[in-house]
Amino acid sequence: MKKVETRAVNIGNVVVGGSQFVVIAGPCSIESRDQFLNTAMHVKKMGATILRGGMFKMRTHSETFQGLKTAAAPLVQEIKQLTGMPFVSEITDPRQIDFLHDFVDAFQVGSRNMYNYELLKELGKTKKPVLLKRAFSAFVDEWIGASEYIASGGNENIIMCERGIRSFDKVTRNILDLSSAAIVQMETPFPVLIDPSHATGRPDLIPAMSRAAVAVGADGIMIEVHPEPKEALSDGFQALTFEAFSSLMDQINPFVSAAGKTL
């Protein structure tokens, strides 16, 4: 039923949308050298190939922790070098492009900014990959529409990321809409990732939903990991411990093979 051929996108030296099932992992927010380095080393050892970490955080209330912002830059550069991993981080304002462009291997557009078309248009003028998360209750048509705002500027290095949508049942933080991933793969040339951390908000469900993400045909997953989830400055409740992340990698392994891919 696949209609449109997926065009792979390179994040640093990692090909997203090819025969590798890509695991992006790291903390929600970069908090300190130790926290970020230890997390990076662990997820790399376990098979993650791209590092994530928030510098500019979008938070519901203005008085909560908003990220280390530009102060995180030296840390990021050091740890990229130490690990050799490409790095993805969220951009929240067109005026951050110049600053982030030098050391970010892909711009992440968070759910809150999927409709920020002015930001998308500016990212369309760069050549850097853009990881475009679906908004909290975006129609699939709107999510695809948002990708057009980037592509129309000339940048087709787009990776779509489904991260759960709002629903009536608060037993999970959101509802993971895996069918949307399948639709986007049929209707666009862009690789699709799944973020089970935000989708469920529950570490006990992340492995099951990650296995499902593999089986549905997604090109990878994006996972929040923290050395001490209870001490995290943002979204700690949904972060996996190192041990839980190791178990997750073990669990997805046979399904990645069944999908004809490698980790």
Added chain:
Amino acid sequence: MKKVETRAVNIGNVVVGGSQFVVIAGPCSIESRDQFLNTAMHVKKMGATILRGGMFKMRTHSETFQGLKTAAAPLVQEIKQLTGMPFVSEITDPRQIDFLHDFVDAFQVGSRNMYNYELLKELGKTKKPVLLKRAFSAFVDEWIGASEYIASGGNENIIMCERGIRSFDKVTRNILDLSSAAIVQMETPFPVLIDPSHATGRPDLIPAMSRAAVAVGADGIMIEVHPEPKEALSDGFQALTFEAFSSLMDQINPFVSAAGKTL
């Protein structure tokens, strides 16, 4: 993370909740001998082990086709004998128990009746397995609560079935909530099935969501199949053709192995 041990339930000679990934298949409504027999023979040949077919149909409008009702009984009995497959059909009224009890191997409670506690209490007095679908927008807690109405009567032969919940995006008929299946497996002893036909309403998405159902750890799937979907008297738009059903079985096969199960 599994908290509660799953207790297998037998539907006829088929064990649901054990090492077999169970495929229940058949038409939405039983329409004629040819339609039902041909469908049954095909799905059996391809590996389905339980037959489904609606006799009493719940339809939004009273003037649409409501099923063959009691007139379907001789057909069902003949085709059960010809195929040797156990048979599941929907019950919509406590007063149908006596009639259905003789030839149905499991009572299906549809989404519209999940909250019909008087029906559930009556089914709790039987020993026959009950396949309990989640209502269109039931909280997981309500779905589990509904199972308690059956179990409190003494019948613990309960199988839960997630069939998609209502959401804002009509690109699919419903949103398949796979995390609910994982939660029910953790919190109850009941096996859990997935119905990707109702969840998506789209044949082009059913294979992907069936693969995901396997990987999330569900105990089986329930699929609508019709010899000529466009001619179906109910829900034809979501029925698989014989060919599409064969392809579906091929597609789930490696994932069933990856899950350590058999078909």
Added chain:
Amino acid sequence: MKKVETRAVNIGNVVVGGSQFVVIAGPCSIESRDQFLNTAMHVKKMGATILRGGMFKMRTHSETFQGLKTAAAPLVQEIKQLTGMPFVSEITDPRQIDFLHDFVDAFQVGSRNMYNYELLKELGKTKKPVLLKRAFSAFVDEWIGASEYIASGGNENIIMCERGIRSFDKVTRNILDLSSAAIVQMETPFPVLIDPSHATGRPDLIPAMSRAAVAVGADGIMIEVHPEPKEALSDGFQALTFEAFSSLMDQINPFVSAAGKTL
């Protein structure tokens, strides 16, 4: 824009759908003679003209209070006589019709049973008014479809009741969908009531939503009142105290006049 003329329905001596804005009030569940009588006397004094009170309660979990059931009958008959008010109560099983028919002036079909078509068909064979609540996430088309199951049996004494639908924000119990009331008034001949108690689940919002119900053009409201909400055996959190109910009646009064109706 009104397309279909509303046909008034009589509940006892009260005309629903005419020039009177009807207030139905009473406790969620009938718990005792004192509780029910005191509530009835108070709501009557303040201008309510129809009494409500649950005998058969639908509860999420089977072990919670399920109503006094048939034991409430003598109480109801006594208090109907003392107050002279017609009485509405919920029916949850077709087999309750004979019992309830004698002393109930209208059958209420709760949200959980809107899709219970076998029950609706049986109610269609009576001549008693049916107050049909919208299910938790019923499409307006399904709600109207449910009314057809009653009407097709010959009973057109139908009153529709919007009671809030499920949504993503738990700041209220449900979201009151007033536009659905306006649509049902345009598309069917049935009067429409609003239940702001279930819609909001918050006494502090019930007056504002009741005023809005008047202004949107609804034919009445249905309000839960309890002498001691904190002691209630069901849904006490959303019940109004006597004092709050009095204030509510004062608040809707000028809007009822603005709508060209009387209380």
Added chain:
Amino acid sequence: MKKVETRAVNIGNVVVGGSQFVVIAGPCSIESRDQFLNTAMHVKKMGATILRGGMFKMRTHSETFQGLKTAAAPLVQEIKQLTGMPFVSEITDPRQIDFLHDFVDAFQVGSRNMYNYELLKELGKTKKPVLLKRAFSAFVDEWIGASEYIASGGNENIIMCERGIRSFDKVTRNILDLSSAAIVQMETPFPVLIDPSHATGRPDLIPAMSRAAVAVGADGIMIEVHPEPKEALSDGFQALTFEAFSSLMDQINPFVSAAGKTL
């Protein structure tokens, strides 16, 4: 139950949040001198006191009409002078502040930008009123959180606007959540408007929902009007004709009086 006193906000010479029920009206997009001038003259004559008109439009797809943008400025200035009405228009990028600041009397932040905190922070540095629409599926807590991003910069001239939220039933474009308006009035000092045009997407429902907005206690409404809705370049399906707008004003009038306010 009112907890927090509403602090009125001046848009030009019009007080929002006082004893006047404010009607903001105008076209979705400014398309031409004739279209905008005729609409402005008509809505003024019928009692609207603030003019709206989109210059920068946020559209789902990048190839659709995106507004006249800066080219609309001379038109706006001329028509403001001719009508004497203050003017509200949407801002979609922090870099538009300088341009818009001179002739806009309030910045509108659309639903798509409610989470655009960088934009909100920049607007917080101005003194100009900000009309903050609720996002498509924002929790009330997030909507209030967004207002804090503006207020924390020093600009407390904030007006909240509920415009409907996403729901499962496409019989209306969105579901108008009037209870959210009541909650925001209790919990913040900001006036609250209702936008029934976007909430319903149906001209036949706008009058009923506008009456309900008055009765719930909102401080005003925001209505889309177009001389020829079928010819509109954006959202014409939900625009009122001049005649329908006149009828709307007639219909809300008695409810405004009942609310103790004036038009």
